[in-house]
Amino acid sequence: MVFVITGPSGVGKGTLIRALLQQVPELELSVSATTRHARPGETQGVHYHFLADEEFQRRFDAGEFVESAGYSGRRYGTLRSELEDRVQAGRSVVLEIELQGARQVRETVPDAVQIFIAPPTPDTLRLRLVGRGTDSSDDIERRLGVAESELAARDEFAYVVVNDRLEEAVARLVEIVRGEMTGRPVPSTE
Numbered sequence: 001m002v003f004v005i006t007g008p009s010g011v012g013k014g015t016l017i018r019a020l021l022q023q024v025p026e027l028e029l030s031v032s033a034t035t036r037h038a039r040p041g042e043t044q045g046v047h048y049h050f051l052a053d054e055e056f057q058r059r060f061d062a063g064e065f066v067e068s069a070g071y072s073g074r075r076y077g078t079l080r081s082e083l084e085d086r087v088q089a090g091r092s093v094v095l096e097i098e099l100q101g102a103r104q105v106r107e108t109v110p111d112a113v114q115i116f117i118a119p120p121t122p123d124t125l126r127l128r129l130v131g132r133g134t135d136s137s138d139d140i141e142r143r144l145g146v147a148e149s150e151l152a153a154r155d156e157f158a159y160v161v162v163n164d165r166l167e168e169a170v171a172r173l174v175e176i177v178r179g180e181m182t183g184r185p186v187p188s189t190e
């Protein structure tokens, strides 16, 4: 199965997904490619495949991406090599991607389970992005600008998880994923 997890920058997708992978160890995370620079603490091939612009374009032209998008001046994409072998082997994969990519996957992998992570209020995004301290103020403003259109798209998703209290959000995410994996889906609204 393929699980797509989308949500605005600063909503806490990374933290939620780390907890999800601990609780559902049979899930595997697809490592995306990006042209952005690694942040301190990020490792090549673990957090992302960090690619130069030319290398990203070469792979794009060669049809190596399942989906890709521009975001905050950089490119991001899911490599077929991250997805196809695992799916063919019957394993379950999580894609952590932004909205344009989620829409592409909806077309190419219609069976994928699409989950949107929403903040309790729009203001929480700014607080978290500033508090995280990893992005420049220009980048934060760009990310918040994109967040507005992302938040408006939540109804496109099969499931919405509001990340208010972390433990509750993780429990809900685990419930959704386990429900889908066992063929007993839980209701799509909380």
Ligand code: 5GP
Pocket: 007, 008, 009, 032, 033, 036, 067, 068, 069, 071, 076, 077, 078, 096, 097, 098, 099, 100, 101, 102
């Ligand atoms: P960040 O720079 O904060 O790591 O990621 C920026 C945005 O790009 C996030 O919304 C993240 O989910 C998204 N993203 C990460 N990998 C991919 C990918 O492979 N494809 C797409 N479409 N978006 C991605």
